[in-house]
Amino acid sequence: MFFWRHNHPGYQGSTEIPVAMLDYLAVRLVLERLFAQKLCNQQWQIAPNLDLLRWYFRRRRSEFMVRYTLYNRRLPEYLTNRAQQLVSRIPIASEERPMWRQLADMIWTWRQSPTADQPEGYSVYRSAWPLFRLCQHLGICADELRSIECEPLASIFDTLAQLTPHKRGYIWLQAYERHYREQIFNAIVNNEGRGRWKTRENRPAAQIVWCMDDREEGIRRHLEAINPQIETLGAAAHYNVPHNWRGLDDSEISSLCPVVMVPTHEIRELPKVGEEKSARERSKQHKRRLWLKDLLFQETRRNLLGSTALMTLAAPGALAVLAAKVVAPLKLGQLSARLRERYETPVTTDLALTAAPDAPEGSIEQNRLGFSDIEQADRAEAFLQNLGLVDGFSRLPIIMGHGSSSENNPHRAAYDCGACSGRHSGPNARIQAAICNRPVVRTLLRERGINIPDDCWFIGAFHNTCDENIDWFDLDKVPESHRQELASIQQDLHQACHHSAHERCRKFFSAPKHPGLKQALTHIQGRANDFSQARPELGHATNACAFIGRRSITQGAFWDRRAFLISYDPTRDPDGRIIERLLLANGPVGAGISLEYYFSTVDNEQYGCGSKVTHNISGLFGVMEGASSDLRTGLPRQMIEIHEAMRLQVIVEQSTEMLTEIYLRQPPLQELVGKGWLLLSAKDPDSERIDVFYPDKGWVRWQGKLEPLPSVECSADWYNGQMDPLTPVLLKQPGATDHV
Template sequence: MNRPGPILHRRPEDDPSGIAELVEEAARLLPEQAPLQAFVHHNPLHAFEHLPFEEAAVRAARLYGTEPFPSEDFFAQCLEAGRIRPEDLDAVAAAEGLDDETPIVPGGPTRRAFCALRLRHPFEIPQGAALEWTLQETDALERITGLAGPKRRAELLRQAQGDERRLLRRLWDDLEKAAPPQRPGAPSARRRDQILALTGVDTDRLVHPVLIRLVGAFLDQGVARRPMPGRRLGFLRAFRRLYGLRGGPPDRFLRGLAGELSRQEAEGWTAERTVAWALGRLAVPAGERAAVIRDTLLSLPGWAGMMRRLERHPQSAPVRAPAARLIDYLAVQLILDVQAARHAVTGHLGPHAAIADLDVLSAADASAGRRPDRELVYEAFVLAQVMPVDTAVLADRAAAAAWLAAVRACDAVERRRLLQLAHERRHRIEVLDALTAHQTIAARPVPPPRFQAVFCIDEREEALRRHLEEHFLHVETFGYAGSFGVAMLYRGMEDVRARPLCPAAVTPRHLVEEVAVTGTARRPQRLRDLWERQIAAGSRTPVRGWLLTLLLGLAHLLVLAARCLPPHRPRRTGRGGTGPRTRLALERPPGQGADGEDGPLRGYTVPEMTRIVSTVLRTIGLTGGLAPLVLIVGHGSSSLNNPHEAAHDCGAAGGGRGGPNARAFAAMADHPGVRRALRREGLHIPDDTWFVGACHDTCTDTITYYDEDLVPERCRGALRAAKRAMARACTLTAHERCRRFESAPADLPIGRAPAHVAGRAVDLGQPRPEYGHATNAVCIVGRRSRTRGLFLDRRAFLVSYDPGGDPTGELLADLLAAVGPVCAGINLEYYFSRIDPAGYGCGTKLPHNIAGLLGVMDGHASDLRTGLPWQMVEIHEPLRLLLVVEAAPQRLEAILRTRPDLGRLVTNGWIRLVAWDPDSAAMHVHDRGVFRPHVPQGAALPVVHRSVRFYAGARGHLGFAHVTAAFATGDGFLPLPGAAGRRS
């Protein structure tokens, strides 16, 4: 047979036009995850937000090879636990608009009834060889399935007339004769899949190890001893120079590549021309170029996504961004693909084989007939025994085909979609009913506040606020996004360079630095830093590494063993000693212009600070009745040996710790010039009110306070009382967190909880220092008075908003435009990482290694893993965010029209929106473009005196409860219970 020329023949007509556009189109599908130190939660399916959520989940699953919804096993557990009820299944089936008049087959169920019944009967459907074994080695064709209820079983036995086996065999044969062929798999445009089918050689196994080493070295942020040669020239040119050296690369499949690379470099080929050349050598038709480019980049989405990230946002690099270009990365990968394809095809078909032969073989294979879908037959066979249908009717071929079509229409993906809707329906009803029922309790009076505290909206702060209100009645708490309106580049005393502390979508224009008031950085600390750098560098060299291992190895081994063993007492994670007293360089120096053309603006002007303080105070409703002390509490997390530590920090602060933002806002609110400007606007801050910044460590449940030496004497007593109250609340928050840790006994005394959580933070062997945002499910935007005293199980983002102070709705529009996408990003990253821990998440932490300070790999070489590790999401219940806003439906409709980003998330179902009437308990659920009234089901909530009485001894998700201690009369502190009581 005459064959075309060799795979690498010269073709000067290769056309590079349009390549750049195709790469840009494919780049939208890549992960947008930032490097680890700036990890910010985002929607992994950001490229699909223009589609309805359910459609997007299915499309993305087909593209990425991932799961669209939780497994049927998960939903079976929900059914058993009552987290999905039969009425929820009936409701979602009815909402699908299925025919409820015409039976699928004569005497059988209607489509709506079939759907509801199918969701009630999850069972495993054997696939492939497992199905053949089931049919041949078990009694599946001889005995009625155990899924059939007693009444249905008796009916089938009557139809069988004593011959059960004959009935089932006939039923199977009738269905198999009418069965359609198996559904074809999605065709692949990549030559890799065709080569694998033809030769058994997986070219990705040849290409990926080389590509991972190359891109890892190119993007490295200082871990490597020496930088990659030619790195400043870009990835493609560095690759050509390195692999074009005399002698060529050592990998066998790359023989002959050096000459080709040298020629391309000498002729000055661009990346676009290189990509076009490679696609031509792979015999890719012009109409398939886009699919091949997309699939090639998605074969290693983590590394491709990081290359794209550093190309578009070089400032996010931990140290220094290389000259990253995604099209360079694609060109290198396709060059390697060409070499691997030639190696595989010529090795299998001979030295004169061409890649075009694959098209002929693939076409012949596609034309072959497909077998009947026996998995579908098995499912229909079991359901015919379970559902009310006369098996004799299915002897008619048309009836059997209709039955099989109904079964196929309710396939595994469709069932899981409907079960997800039923799960979310039950959760929505429970949340809204709880909020409605709580309004009778929330109307109780509370004493006037002695201090007020503004926390981040983070759902982890819900428990801290609740315990604080239970045990110190004279407090009023608020919630605002943890940047507190201060979008800044921040550089601390020990930071190498400034980093943004603001939402990811915001580009900060202001630089704020922490400066020493007295003295400078301690000389011993500087010497220690220099010593540590020398040790780190020397340990990677042959001679010094050997000596250091001998001299320091034993000492470090003892330290490592001590940190891996269960800690008996908390140890500090930071360095010892006391640093210098510092301040924030917050106010802009005189003389600097307002345009920032020479870089970021240093500090803020008084009008800018006034605008920030005014917006926050007006939004949360803190415009009058200020207490003598107002705490502004940011949050962060500190843990040892935790690559994803930034994922536990504040998303509103760009994945950083929100303490500096809280400190900056407090300093702005205390600024005399700001207060004078606020008075002119009609917002009066009393002279005897003082703001203090603080930071809550959500891993150790401790709080750091800033600039205490500036607190006036008149407020010192209030600050001491506030710190005692906060310390008590932190103790109880730690205790509540411990109930989710299997290593903590269920009856752990309250007093031992702080030591337990602090020990987890510094234990090198602990993969779960904290669970972060796991369990998030709700966001409530409104007055705290409507939720105070309601146990929300650490599941709700609490955003303060006073509708009475916002007559035009502008404050609410700005608030939702910021809060909606941030909370949705957190919620959706946890959702997708939970439903597919390997596809959307980064799997278990155990084999992870940090790669170039950018991300984690499995072992020594893998794709850069994106998403969250299993140990962060294992307790998470995958639910879309329920956003409850204290506003009229008409106001929310207007906001959705004017804020397209938020409107898209709500209209397409990525967020479930509820309007909560400010003047009553009435609620309206946004459903398919309109608001529909929520009708409470009237379930009574448990009533407990304190939260600890409700959660004590429980491990899993809890419901809601009224906590009366948040409203009881009293003076000062209420006594701390000595032991955990039983849940009511």
Template sequence: MTLPQVEDHMIQSLQEIPAPYSTPHVRRQIDDLLAEVAEAVAPVWPLKDYVAVNPYSGISSRSFLAGRSFLRLVSDCETLMPIEYYAAQYEQEQFTEENIELAITELELNSTVTASSIVQAILIGQTKSEPRQRLVRTMAEIVDAYASENWSKKIGDEISKVCAAHYDDGQAVWQSPWKGLPLFQAWRSMAIIDRNPEASGLENFRAFVAKMPHTADAAIIWLLKELDVPESLWKSFLLCQAFSNLGWSAWTNYQSQWTDAEAADHNDFVGLLAIRLAYDVAVSKNFGIQVDWNSICQNESASFDASIETETTYRYVLLRASEIAFREQLLGSLSTDSSEQDSTQETFAQMVFCIDVRSERIRCQLESQSAGIETFGFAGFFGMPIEFVPMGQTCGDSHVPVLLEPQFQLHEGLHGASAEAEKHSLKQRTDARSRRSLWKHFQTSAVGCFSFVETLGLFYGWKLIANSVGWNFGKTSSKFDGVPAHEHDHLKPTLRSLKCQGVTVSDQVDLCESMLTNLGLIGKFSKIVVFCGHASQTENNPLAAGLDCGACGGHSGEPNARLAALLLNQSDVREGLASRGISIPEETHFLAGLHNTATDQLTFFDLDDVPASHEQELAQLIVHANAAACQTGSERAKTTAGESLSNLMRKATDWSEVRPEWGLAGNAAFVAGPRSMTKSANLEGRSFLHSYDHKTDPDGTVLEMIMTAPMVVAHWINMQYYASTVDNDHFGSGTKTVHNVVGRFGILSGNSGDLMIGLPWQSLHTGHELQHLPMRLQSVIAAPRDAVDRVIKKHELLGNLVDNGWLHLIVIEDGIQYRYGGDHWQVLGEKQLAA
């Protein structure tokens, strides 16, 4: 594309960083400052890999309340529910005055507030949230407040337009001509020829942009000097800029830190800061805004020294009281009798599920169907760090937690098919997908969409009606494109490509040994062992990946489960495990399964490979699985008034359904211990369950893995649900009914504004009341306290979470429950500290 010529007077030579800031030492300080700003903003993953993220991860080095103060210094973000919410909870007897008293004691606020004063205040409505004037604001916000303008929205829309075009992943018909450049350079190239800001009222904006330095970091310093911002306020002011467009800040942070080396080198997060700051400076100059920076510096320092206002203290105590009430209910339901841990019950089937809270209900129902079924909880990728490549593709999706990298590719193929048959299926698949792509392009093209509706729209009437009521007769998944119906069961992961990738038998044994050891399944194998991954089923849902397995990077756990079973059925892998002390009986057969979390149906794979000697046990398992699925669906239907089991099934195929399932709403606890501890408890689908027996982990290696990986992932999920509920405007994504996909990677609310980063309101609220009650995760671990202490001291990030009140930790040791208190452990139910 030929770009428009820029007027000569707009072309400026590269501006150098001001001399006082050009020395290597000072440049490093500036780089560190920009890194600190980036650290405060949590990333957001693209829609195809959408996973839960803790939006507070960058401020966890501060205490919970200090983190709130930090956020509210530079933004309008909130971390506490309004006091009216807690008042309603108290009136509904969700917690008691005794819980409030205990909360005050645990928070060491006895000299500050009393339970009776809080109760009196919430009952008579004495405390109301008072409007506040945030200390650090953008120039646009100042102009909006005093000149009745709307520049914050205008700037946000401009930034959204630029970012949407720059990061488009094939949705737009016309691509940005500057797509290969770093974001700042792309914006600058566009801005010096774009008349839109000037038409909106920013005089000489193109000339102003042309004068700016060509690199983002240099531009930031230049712009800060243009505003005369004192260096002591640079960090706060840049944070204010970042939080004014939190969604795009999160996206560019993901690009800079979680994609590839080229994106990291571009550092688009810093580029976005420079862009946002450029608009701010232009607005300031246009309106002649003068800021008393010295006053802000003094007030910023004083704001951290001032005591927390009474209303905030009340809300924090009430949050803790609600958490204590849940903690008492949770711990009261757990069995702490160590004599129950060693079960001698013979089982014919063992089933390993993801720790996901949705697995807890169906595990209970399976065990209630037969004493011969034993269940386990483990991270849903089952220790298989793969990139799953569907048949006919050269690359695929990462089926690992987002904090990890895949170690090898797992390719899909037609098991037992000839090379000629597989080649034919590949051609059929390519042709089918090409036709679908062309047809979709015609439907959505600028010209074709009109003629399509005029000529063929009527014929789609029946399809529209069927989709709207959840009728999907004859609809097959695109995963079977090109594969004949009689071959569907033969489309599966294969081990054919492992050898050429250098994945030896020894490597495969390593994977299996690590998985079985961390699971605690190193003996007493049943005749059938099932690895049961999970995935959701939903239509017309851009956030569908958020309902799939988070441990698989927002994808189905099916490939991981099938690989785990496939490896453990290999004789050479079993021989390798036996040489390392894990002997699997010859009669044990491993299966893969999938839990559909929308319908609770259980599907088993590769049944043709099950030995004839196992037919009776397999038949029993299938009968029990079907019954457990029905019971789980019925139990889940009761959680929402007016629901029915048939309605839950319909939702999975209804493209107009905004609540196909509740996902992980309600999550509030993480429990790591033997199944005997939780088996008799009704945990109501609110707990992550990880199998663990400290008796088989003398050196604490497995404990360390659990506390630093699955427990942290559960905390991330919990914090995303918490933040999306407490402050949906900033950390959620509004209502699904006005969502629009942008660039195939994200969503907007409507057709403009900031990128949405969190959960929609329909994932949290029934329409009448909250489905998710916001509280911080209670982590319960059955292990010696000294072993837990060693893990906390070894890992600073974990220490920040538990020491600063972002995550609650309880240990059960010798049947006694202890609460982690930083430098001590307190016996729950007593006020004396445990030795």
């Protein structure tokens, strides 16, 4: 039985549109044409012949859609008016059928728009697609969906309705992070007991301290495979010597410390005794070279007559240099470096490291030149304690700073050391090595329980993460008894740089697909010298997790250059003082790098800075796109194209009780961890147990599915031919039992 509404004087019923397929005028038209009967002007109920109605509207589908939509859906005013005009025409002439078809098409088009289908409730247009996607992700088939009763289905729709775009995005982020977390935790458990250097029962051949930087994970892994007797450690590369640095050729100081710190000490590089004359000559040569450079690049834009003559004279040379840059950038870069070294007189230097006994305390306004003996001992003690390196010293501990060099790159600072405010951390490594070699400092450290053997010699070095070159500091001071061992370590590092370059090539589209080690290193070095290269290196684009603990929990597994590796020995920290210091210092560094890449990836237009190709430097402090735009912040697309946006997963090798105490008394950690900027987990030092911290729940033991990992001979066996991020895998270790 169908019930219809008719606006005649005798109708006294409800004016609400009933649930019906046809309106009154449609029924009247059908009856007039099919039965030739007159209708009474009174309230009535009709039970028409449905077969006849179906027959009529199968031949007039457009008319049916217009009539049905007019009285059972909400239409915009312009469509409602047109529909009412057509419906009011009785009888309907056959020549008006195209008008019905046109209006039906307009209604159908409007219903596909976001503004259509406004009534509350569920409909095919608004509800079918979300339900379909949900069933896809949950693995629900059509038969199972049909069997769901109305009440559970309504609950599903209510849940979907509450999921705003922001909530849905957050859920997907959590799912993505959990997927990666399960892989990491599974690898940690599988690697339990396989990694070396849980203890130092045997004296290492060398100990190399690298920056915690995720880019250094690859070269550390390759170096340990080349020489298993080398122990690698990780720390923030300011190496606990924040200072203002003035190099031999520098006219101004540079702050080499985290951005949240303001140094109160200045360290200078001075010519060695007897090298003063050579230093003066070098200074003149250096200023003359800079003057010539300024003349070529600046004077041509200031003086009309002078610039014309200068450009005419320099044109042949500039053309030759431009052609060489395009055809052979690496060879031109190497030639330029050799010419610069020949032109400027080489000078052996020392550090003005130790403050005068009567020097006043340093301040922000008036820096103290050098550190006092006590300050040096304090900084060396904290540095070694953070590493867990308080005994078992090798004969050659090496402290490795890092930075990046590239051509025509306004974002070069973003590739440098984050712990040194986007600058090179080589001076920090050199300073800390010099401090640890001083007899007076070693005496003070011995009184504090850190006994550095007499045959132990610290060396500072610098790793260029872009071209894989390593520079060494103060080699003239290395004892003769250590030089043969140092030469062997340098050869191992040289091989590791080749392997690191080989692994990095897999991420570059323009790199050779299956390069040899030498070919890979040549390609990487060529990128660093190519002034047209928008991607000299990928920076931190693969960062995803951080490990704070002994090297044994990560050594022996492939982490795909995605992990910050921070050394810490929980057995040397009974009161939690060291881990608290590490969390407060390294937590903001890791979070800053991770979030910088996260926001630049999820919304590059808002939080990033667009394409590097169109950037122009503005005022020597920012970039703008083209010739007219706002100053852009964040990272360019060329640095985040392959980044998987997720929050940093931090795994700490320490008990949950101790971490809880630290968390409760440190507001900065409550801000970082409690508000979800970092994801914190705890690895028990004495077992495979892992606990995950939830700000609203506390610690929850991880009970994920444990799956065995494959084992490969070397890293290249796993990453060869692969460009996408790879899951962890075990690397075969000497004397280790692999889980297969």
